[in-house]
Amino acid sequence: MVYQGMGSLYETIWGFNVVLPTFSGIAYGAGRWVAVESGGSVFISQDGLQWILAASEQDLARSFGPSVWGESTPFGLSDVAYGRGRWIAVGSRYNPLVPYRELQSLIFTSLNSLRWDFEALESEVLLSGVAYGAERWVTVGTRGTIFTASSGTYLLWERANSGTATELKGVAYGNGRWVVVGDEGTILTSRDGLRWQRVESGTRKRLFKVAYGGGRWLATGLDGTLLTSTDGLRWQPIRLEKGVSPVSATYANGRWLAVGDEGTLITSPDGIRWQTISSGGGPRLELVAYGGGRFVVMGTLEALTGSIILTFP
Template sequence: MRHILIIFSLFLFSFIIFSCSEKEESSTTPTTSSPLFVSVGNSGTILTSSDGTTWTSKTSGTTEDLYGVTYANSTFVVVGTSGTILTSSDGTTWTSRTSGTSNYLANVTYANSTFVTVGDNATGSGTILTSTDATTWTSRTSGTTRRLTELTYANSIFIIVGYEGTILTSSDGITWVDRSWSSRLNRFNGVTYANSIFVVTGSAG
């Protein structure tokens, strides 16, 4: 199973993923025998590196801005503006997938045998898409018109956060429950889990 390290960048590249092929008891098959970093960013930018020092530009096939990337089931998945979803088995050759939406997709994760990506449209309507294979994607009812920015999975729960104090939870990625913060002045941009605690971060207003 490939270990994934996601590094959030404050500058051009939205995310960097590191994957290595240390073998564990798992059904996941490594795609290469060498470590691989994948970084995505503006105007369809995808860079890869085996050491984090020397980077190579890859052809993404899109000029859309790319914001989220994850790796699971021997597949890299990248999401971005205009409903862009790209997949790759090796980080070099990328295939565009039909998302069924033109909405901005902010982030993507994988857990519980499901890929989940979140985002919004120009009016702020919350968007959630799921897939079991990263190829066919299904829109899910978010129950909110607010923008969704980040998600995580831990303790058998998916958690999505977003604008105006939005917090959504789901056990399967399909049915979502609104747990939003009472103050709608908060804009949540991050969520993580550690030491038996979920932590949400953001700003007021």
């Protein structure tokens, strides 16, 4: 079903005889899109419109080999990023006997988005976000976990001291600084990705994601929380219209685009003044990214019956 409106192409995929994923991460690089889903599969697209399965859960699981938990231990992917010719997807293995209990953090790397190599890091940690910047990778997760690796032929991951045990959700790099966000309003910042300091956010709400663009940081959070900063150190809240609840945001071509619950789509030239495109009804829009001349938004349909992909222009 296709909807045309406001100069945008809205393309919805419904789940009749189709196994539709629940997307958890999306990124653009080297002329293609890559998306990962919580069931452990990887999808690719050249234009953001037509998507194909690049690697299934079974494909990735073959790289595990035998383990003390068994070869069929379920796992999921949480996020994906691109940098310096390499894709990285992160997630965790789960204990099938204890739902939602993480067994081990996972990192998959790929040079072409088709063949993925596996690396396990630490037990009982779920990796939630990953980003690349300034010749360095940073991934974050539960228990205040931050792993970092310098870019090179081989990635050697080391754990950085975050100074917190709070669950960390999102990470981004911009203007010479790393910023990490998480539960209880946690915001951490670092110049080198190794030494971190906590800064005051002014909220105790869970923060989902963080992004940088146009000389400004934006952090999205629970119950419509939207924070902004010009330096990553001093943050202030942005008041939005009632019913507008952004979950993720990105910046490109001189404007911000944020997406979220109940069909939230809002845009801003400066991260301060926001115009509502849609809100108050519709699917939960969870992911937004820019690449190849267009924005791509991903979310879930009502009752989890399918997934939705929006692209514009």
